[in-house]
Amino acid sequence: MDLNSSLSISSSGLAAERFRMDVISANIANANTMKIGNQMPYRRRDVELFGGPNGVQIGQVVEDQAPFRQVSDPSNPNADPKTGLVTYSNVEPVEEMVNMMSASRAYEANVEAFNSARGMIGSALQIGKV
DSSP: OOOHHHHHHHHHHHHHHHHHEEEEEEEHHHHOOBBBBBOOOOOOOEEEEEEEEEEEEEEEEEEEEOOEEEEEEETTTTTTTTTTTEEEEEOOHHHHHHHHHHHHHHHHHHHHHEEEHHHHHHHHHHTOOO
């Protein structure tokens, strides 16, 4: 592996973690959506990432099949008239914040790796100068 490929691998990691943070942000933004009529609430999404010789690739965005959260609130106009339950998204905001912190740390690690490789390239170019 040469230094140019390490730059490419780090940049692919940056792009993948940025995409992951965008999906997590959408999850957090839709955490309190509810079933309205026949329209189901937002279903949490997760990103599948794969590593390979060329860096990190985004596999696919998958929907979490965990059950929706149900809260008893008969006064809510969107409650089921028979049970009084309101169906909310299956997003857990605390879990999403942990995921966001993890993605942010991975992004920072890729920035550091990119900057280290860039510094090594600069140092290698300075070796020939006298």
